[in-house]
Amino acid sequence: MIESISSATRGGSPRVAFVTCAELPDLDPDDRLAIEPLLRRGITVVPAIWDDKAVDWDGFDLAVLRSPWDYSGRRDEFLAWARTVARLANPAEIVRANTDKRYLGGLAENGVPVVTTTWLAPDQPWESVPARGEYVVKPAISAGSYETGRYDLTDPDHRRLAGEHVARLREAGQTVMIQPYLSAVDRDGETALIFFGGRFSHAIRKGPMLDGPYQGMEGLYRPEQIDPRAPRPEERDVAERVLAAAGRITGTAPGDLLYARVDLIPGPDGAPVLVELELTEPSLFLAHDAGAAERFADAIAARLVGSPA
Template sequence: MKTVLCATSEAIPKLTQDDQALIRPLADRGIQAMAAVWSDPSVPWTSADAVIIRSCWDYHLRLEDFLRWVAWLEQAGVRVWNRPSVLRWNADKIYLRGLERKGVAIVPTVWPEAGFSLADKMRDLGWEKAVVKPRVSATAYRTQVTTKKAADGGQELLDALLRGPGAMVQQFMDTVITRGEWSVVFFAGQFSHAVIKRPKAGDFRVQHDFGGSEIPTKAPDSVIEAARRAVAAVESVPLYARVDGVECDGRFLLMELELLEPALFLKSSAGAADRFAEAIEGALQSH
């Protein structure tokens, strides 16, 4: 029996309930899946047939340590999914700029540097609202919506972020509130399922931590194909991918391409865990 270690964080040592849905379909394929905290030095990582990054939702707080651990796995010859080069690329949201240059339509985004004026840029671009967020972030960490009239508050956060790993500013898309945000999931490059995520009343964040919810939804072909193009722009086919975006004026605009530690909503779609298990089995057999 092959062994796969599902890397998680100290706060979720037994994996999320959603990821636990993967254990049985893997066992049915002769693959033993076990949770392991990525920062635990006692874990016998090199004894596993592969390590799959799952709920490592503290990586952004310890980025250097996390990437050093990934590099150690790579140097030790441990198979890691997604691939280490993909994880490193995806850890900094500046990857969106590269995807845009490859023709992927993204939510309007600017990449500020020191001396950047949020109020001036919002005025120049005609944005009524903007989202300020770190370039290295998870679960809406240090993310704030600001308006043109209240840009000073957003500027304060922006300046603080620029003293660290960097910041990004995206146009706030009202469709997140009115229609929701798409999450489109792929395994080994193949579409699996999709959900619409919605924030709770009075908020803009769609994550569960802030009261958000998701609804299993049949995605239109246009959304699936746009999401597929985003995944196809990655250097190699990722084992798992979640494409987050919104529909605006008939186009799908990418907000984030989650290749590091995304929630995959396995329980939201019949057969999703089986499809992921099948992709893992295929990856193990092909290496």
């Protein structure tokens, strides 16, 4: 169906690549929801696999990163590719900064409430292991909750498995993140706020996903329970602060980003804290808001004519 839509409008209309991976050659179903709105705006959508050498990236008016979710184990290759695509959204420098979760440290230094994180370099052992409490262990470079586990450090088996998880990541040359598990997510879930062209579009609730130690993962991401959500005013405020701080760090305005997703969880005092700022290839959950696909299409169309979304 995607090919017939693209072919029908190819005569001189703008061509936009939706960048994906070999496992999703016809795009993620959610991204396909933007095809018809873009078609009505005279814009052709073409799925394009990021590491397919046959793709002529200069033949597109815009390349939009959507589902290249196999990149985390090949980040250097992915970044080298991104630098060759002149009209990439979001741009290659944003991709470089955002695909290593150490960006959270910079946001924290800029006044953003970020979940407390202990960072271990590959050559740094985990010496100050907490005596109790639940903690999340994950690599600084990953996608779709890959290599992410939850451990109760009062449980001897969990404590051993957490140590083995940290050691495995370090041996692979990864920077390790260790964060307290925010138990409010079990009740309230996670709020993801989606922005197009710097403007708030919609939000969703993600149910809790981490139920224990990491035991491997099938596919590109863990299944998620997603529902529409109206964000609280304090969540909107924190999300705006996150984008403003990211702009100060990167030297960009929020409107320079085609899309952004801010993921928040209530902290110990109930106030929202940042878990992740997704600027590279976030799921946009277009299916969970009636106007989201249209707003995304508007943002892309505005980017093509060089005006604000």
